Amino acid sequence: MISTDENTPISWAALEFLAKSMGQDALARQIKRTTVSDYDQFIDVLYADIDAIVHELQLNPELRKDDDEDRLSIEIKGNLTHLGYGAAHESKIGGHTDLSVQYKGFIWIGEAKINRDYEHIFQGFQQLTTRYATGDEGQCKGGLIIYIKSNNSKQVMDRWRANLNNRGITDLEFVESSIRPDHIFFTRHTHERSGRPFTTRHVGVILGFDPKDHK
Amino acid sequence: MNAESAIHKLAIDWASDKDVQAAGEALIRYLFSERSGQLHLSFRRLIEISNSSPGVTFRLAQYLTGETLPLLKQRFELILDDDVWELEDHQVRFAAVHGQLMHPDTGTPVPHYKEHVFPFYEKGDGLVD
Numbered sequence: 001m002i003s004t005d006e007n008t009p010i011s012w013a014a015l016e017f018l019a020k021s022m023g024q025d026a027l028a029r030q031i032k033r034t035t036v037s038d039y040d041q042f043i044d045v046l047y048a049d050i051d052a053i054v055h056e057l058q059l060n061p062e063l064r065k066d067d068d069e070d071r072l073s074i075e076i077k078g079n080l081t082h083l084g085y086g087a088a089h090e091s092k093i094g095g096h097t098d099l100s101v102q103y104k105g106f107i108w109i110g111e112a113k114i115n116r117d118y119e120h121i122f123q124g125f126q127q128l129t130t131r132y133a134t135g136d137e138g139q140c141k142g143g144l145i146i147y148i149k150s151n152n153s154k155q156v157m158d159r160w161r162a163n164l165n166n167r168g169i170t171d172l173e174f175v176e177s178s179i180r181p182d183h184i185f186f187t188r189h190t191h192e193r194s195g196r197p198f199t200t201r202h203v204g205v206i207l208g209f210d211p212k213d214h215k
Numbered sequence: 216m217n218a219e220s221a222i223h224k225l226a227i228d229w230a231s232d233k234d235v236q237a238a239g240e241a242l243i244r245y246l247f248s249e250r251s252g253q254l255h256l257s258f259r260r261l262i263e264i265s266n267s268s269p270g271v272t273f274r275l276a277q278y279l280t281g282e283t284l285p286l287l288k289q290r291f292e293l294i295l296d297d298d299v300w301e302l303e304d305h306q307v308r309f310a311a312v313h314g315q316l317m318h319p320d321t322g323t324p325v326p327h328y329k330e331h332v333f334p335f336y337e338k339g340d341g342l343v344d
Contacts, residue, residue, distance in 0.1 A: 010258040010269075012291065013329035018269040026273075028311045034280050034289050035308040081228050082274065084281015103282050 023052045033084060033103075039138050042106040046085070047201065050143070051179060053079045054205050061209040065149070072147050072205075073098045073112045097132050098124075099145070109133050110143035115156050118163040121146055125164065128200065135194030143201045150208055154182040157204040161185060177201075216341055218247035224284050238267035239275050246286050246342060256287075256336040276336070285339040291332050293318075293325065302332070 010018070012027070019026040029052070032045040053076055057064065064072065073089050077099055080087035086102040099110035109132045113124040121144070128142045129135075148156050161174065164187065175186035183204035191198035225239045242265040246254070256264070262272045279287040291307045293300045293316070300319045310316040316328035325331060 009333055011330055012332040012334065015258055015273070015334055016329065019273045021270055022273065030277050030280075030289075031307055031311040033277075035304040035311075037304070037308075078228075078231075081283060082278055084277050084279075084283065086282040 023055075026052075030083075036104050036106075039106050039141075042103055043108065043141050046101060046103070046108055049080065049083055049085075050076070050203070054203065058206045061207045064207050065209050069098070069112050069114050069147065072114075072207075073110075073145070076112075076145070099143075100132075105138070107139050108141060108143065109139070110145055112145040112147065114147045114149060115160075118160060121160055122164065122167065125200065129189075129198055130192055133191070133198065135191030135196050135198050137196075140191070140194075140196055141199045141201070143203060145203050145205060147205050147207050151210055153204050153206045153208060157183055157185070157202070160202070175199075180204075218243055221247070221284055221286065221341070225278075228278070228283065234267065234271050235275055235278075238265035238271050239279075241265050241267075242275060242279070243286065246338075250338065250342045254336065254338045254342075258334050258336075261336060280336075280339065285341040287336045287339045287342075289334055289336055291334050293328070293332050295325075295331055307332075 008014070016027045019030075023029070025048070029045055029048050032041070033049070036042045036045060056079075057072070057075065067075075070089070077087045077089045080099075080101060084103075088100050088102075089098065090096045091100045097109050098112040101108045101110075109128060111124040111128040111132070113121045115121060125144055128144060133139055133142050146157070146160065150156065165172065165174070169189050172187060172189045175188060177184035177186060183206065185202050187200045187202065188197055190196070221243045222240050225243065226236055229235045229239065242261065245264045258269075258272070258276070261276060262269055265272055265275060267275070276287065276289065278284065280289045290304075291302045293302055302316075302319065306317065306319065310328060310332075316325045316332065317323065318325050
């Protein structure tokens with residue numbers, strides 16, 4: 001039993017218990033965040049934090065049904081700011097990025113699209129990989145966040161993956177995700193400007209809302 | 216940076232959460248009033264100073280140990296009987312990632328380490344002149 005009474009010092013175990021309302025692993029993520037010392041550690045914890053934020057976003061799709069890309073991205077940006085990241089929407093990095101995150105000198109850029117059609121999503125991929133990210137060390141990973149407001153979000157992600165695969169992108173490879181594999185996958189390809197490998201994390205956000213009880 | 220500019224920044228970033236704003240203002244005023252000395256604040260002390268719930272205090276601590284308004288640095292100490300070890304970031308990180316804390320002196324795993332490790336907060340870069 002964890003004591004949290006007023007006279008007992010708060011241990012790691014007690015703080016972990018108190019922080020659970022912000023996710024089962026909220027304290028572990030905070031520790032990983034504040035002890036980041038290299039780019040891969042930054043990316044690992046950032047992705048865990050984004051996944052936790054996406055989890056919350058998905059809980060109330062009825063509240064998001066009228067939100068556009070900007071409004072949804074601003075919400076993710078706000079949550080990242082609360083976690084301590086230097087997050088921005090529409091910051092000027094080769095253009096106006098949907099989401100940029102700076103932390104301890106590392107940078108990550110995300111582009112966000114509603115699944116209007118696959119050309120629209122591809123435009124986001126192109127913006128991310130050819131306009132915003134330099135592809136240099138410490139900036140060789142980015143994200144494409146896809147807000148899916150229709151039903152069968154898994155099918156949307158499957159079709160997006162197939163669509164991207166048919167675009168003739170040089171050296172494009174697909175890498176599976178161990179987390180939410182039906183809605184997250186990675187691509188790796190040669191970044192045009194830097195000539196270095198660039199990894200994109202494609203994240204589907206389930207925001208469909210089509211209840212059949214009241215019409 | 217001074218207390219007023221920090222409070223202004225907090226108010227912008229937490230515009231939708233009045234609880235964190237109020238707690239943060241109290242904590243920021245305290246931190247700037249104490250900035251010339253050493254700080255070693257327990258999480259319990261943060262709750263007292265911010266006059267808020269543990270949940271609000273945790274959210275506030277996450278924010279203030281981050282990039283935007285870095286007024287605090289979170290650290291941990293291992294306390295066994297009457298002996299205290301201030302842990303290095305890499306030691307704490309190893310425990311968070313692998314679920315095992317190695318004793319700073321002996322290098323052997325500390326049983327039930329989460330019961331013996333306590334967070335504390337020092338001045339962050341934003342408080343250092």
